[in-house]
Amino acid sequence: MSLRPRDMPKLRDQTLRHLDDPTSNLRAKTGDENATGLDGLASHLRVGGLYWVAPDMAALAMSSGSQLAAARWATADRPTPCGLIMFDGGIGHFDARGVQIPIEACAWGPYEGECMLWLLMSRRRLVAEMARANLRLDEEQAPPLLPVHGFTVPVTTQPAPLADLDPSVPLPVIAALAASWLLMQQPNLIDRTRERPDKSVRRSYARAGREDPEVTVVDLRRQYVPDTADPDSGRDGRHYRHRWVVSGHWRNQPHGPGQSERRQTWIESYVKGPDGAPLLSTERVNVWRR
Incomplete structure (x- = not known):
């Protein structure tokens, strides 16, 4: 056992x-x-x-x-x-x-x-x-x-x-x-x-x-649904004609009083680009579902 x-x-x-x-x-x-x-x-x-x-x-x-x-x-x-x-x-x-x-x-x-x-x-x-x-x-x-x-x-x-x-x-x-x-x-x-x-x-x-x-x-989380929104959209004024998968990664995220501190935060995989745009294919796509 x-x-x-x-x-x-x-x-x-x-x-x-x-x-x-x-x-x-x-x-x-x-x-x-x-x-x-x-x-x-x-x-x-x-x-x-x-x-x-x-x-x-x-x-x-x-x-x-x-x-x-x-x-x-x-x-x-x-x-x-x-x-x-x-x-x-x-x-x-x-x-x-x-x-x-x-x-x-x-x-x-x-x-x-x-x-x-x-x-x-x-x-x-x-x-x-x-x-x-x-x-x-x-x-x-x-x-x-x-x-x-x-x-x-x-x-x-x-x-x-x-x-x-x-x-x-x-x-x-x-x-x-x-x-x-x-x-x-x-x-x-x-x-x-x-x-x-x-x-x-x-x-x-x-x-x-x-x-x-x-x-x-x-x-x-058993009910976890990855966020498909682009956390960086609209910040640089660029416009994209395609969507693509951004792999999970660490980000030095603000937190604490007045967002004055930083902590490494895991960002789940998400799809970047405008809704409805073609999804760029890659040679290998790894999907991890719960």
Whole structure:
């Protein structure tokens, strides 16, 4: 059975048990140099929001992230100051000495004036990958979410170039994460729903005096209809005799008080040109419908 949004509170809490236990394999066999980073991961998981990204939304995050050259990592740019986000189907791989490790989740939170990020994969995925090689994992000794790579990114007032990050950081993954944060700020593009865990998990939280956990599920709007109007029409006085498709792209859009701030906003594909004019054909047209 595949993982579901309602599984996230349990996955988070079981992972915390391994992080909080100094005798666990995660702590005892990863070296002292990783202790501070794992401490940070534990503190962020303990208080962070939980997010589940549906497959279509994950695909858009990866596609739009490939066009994102820079990103901001400040608290105001995150869905919550600390958090854990899982991407249904994953968002790429981390190259560990030639071994491609699938990344299915990311965790974040503040750390010494910067933002700490962790890339994670599920134990379930690791078990499946090992089975293909006739290997077996002692599942009791491994947390359900396995930390793959941890690092920090600078908190800046202006977007920082992704190319300036540590070379060990997988740019497609980090760009998809940054894109997902930006897309989550566009209510015309996404649907947010809340999902509660199973009753057994809720009862466990109640006994411990903890708030009932919820997971925010993020997906493309099911009733979303792309805007076919040209956002730039009439601004330059030009008149067109044809229509053509403009691909989705990022735009540095004004927002905030008096439109004084700027934020990267994803502009969906649209048709440019006057109504009724012939549509120019191209060698290849990609249409993505929900």
